[in-house]
Amino acid sequence: MVTPGSDHGASGVSCDFSLEHYRELLEAAKTGGYRFAGFDQPPEPRDLIIRHDVDLSLEAAVRMAEVEAAAGVWSTWCLMTRSVFYNLASAEGERAIARLRELGGRIAHHAVWPHIDLDDRFDPVVAWHNPDLEYLTTPVEGATNAMSAPWYDPPHFRSDSNQHWRYRGRHDQCPHGELARGELEWLHLLVHPVIWAYEGAAMGETMEAFLTAERTRWLEHFRADRIDLS
Numbered sequence: 001m002v003t004p005g006s007d008h009g010a011s012g013v014s015c016d017f018s019l020e021h022y023r024e025l026l027e028a029a030k031t032g033g034y035r036f037a038g039f040d041q042p043p044e045p046r047d048l049i050i051r052h053d054v055d056l057s058l059e060a061a062v063r064m065a066e067v068e069a070a071a072g073v074w075s076t077w078c079l080m081t082r083s084v085f086y087n088l089a090s091a092e093g094e095r096a097i098a099r100l101r102e103l104g105g106r107i108a109h110h111a112v113w114p115h116i117d118l119d120d121r122f123d124p125v126v127a128w129h130n131p132d133l134e135y136l137t138t139p140v141e142g143a144t145n146a147m148s149a150p151w152y153d154p155p156h157f158r159s160d161s162n163q164h165w166r167y168r169g170r171h172d173q174c175p176h177g178e179l180a181r182g183e184l185e186w187l188h189l190l191v192h193p194v195i196w197a198y199e200g201a202a203m204g205e206t207m208e209a210f211l212t213a214e215r216t217r218w219l220e221h222f223r224a225d226r227i228d229l230s
Contacts, residue, residue, distance in 0.1 A: 029048050029179040034046050038075075051188065053191075063193070065077070107122050125146055158190065161192070
């Protein structure tokens with residue numbers, strides 16, 4: 001599966017949204033001489049800041065973190081406290097946070113405007129969920145806004161939003177080729193785990209695959225809650 005505008009012909013890898021290609025992207029960054037960084041200091045040349053906005057699935061986040069750990073890299077995981085899709089205070093949520101930290105990740109807050117629920121589960125880093133331009137880059141008192149300067153600079157930012165790579169507001173190619181060639185001064189890379197953890201050539205197909213997996217998970221929850229499914 002090859003996405004439009006990919007580097008497939010030049011690099012010999014397929015630019016689909018899969019955990020296999022995510023491994024290739026990480027290896028490309030290592031080949032290009034990048035070091036993995038976070039939001040605790042301003043970006044420097046050769047920094048690759050990987051940020052994950054975990055909108056839908058803690059399971060997808062953990063699966064992706066395991067890929068990173070196997071590659072010897074780490075990233076920042078932005079988790080929601082007001083999600084309709086998962087509950088950080090549940091046993092499942094607590095296990096996910098513990099596992100992400102065990103795998104070397106840093107935990108940031110994926111906040112829903114205007115609420116900021118920073119507590120001891122999080123590093124003092126905030127990334128807004130589906131932000132509007134009016135507050136996208138506004139400084140956050142007592143914390144770092146991941147989309148504020150100097151960490152957010154359009155020429156140094158890429159996002160995989162809705163299963164399209166985006167650069168300066170337009171569709172663009174997968175950045176793995178540029179990373180492998182060391183062409184980017186530094187990069188803030190926004191990745192949504194559910195896109196990579198579930199199979200689909202387009203966002204609709206990926207969401208259908210996610211829903212299928214979630215049905216199985218919820219049936220297990222029903223049984224654990226002693227709900228008679230006969």
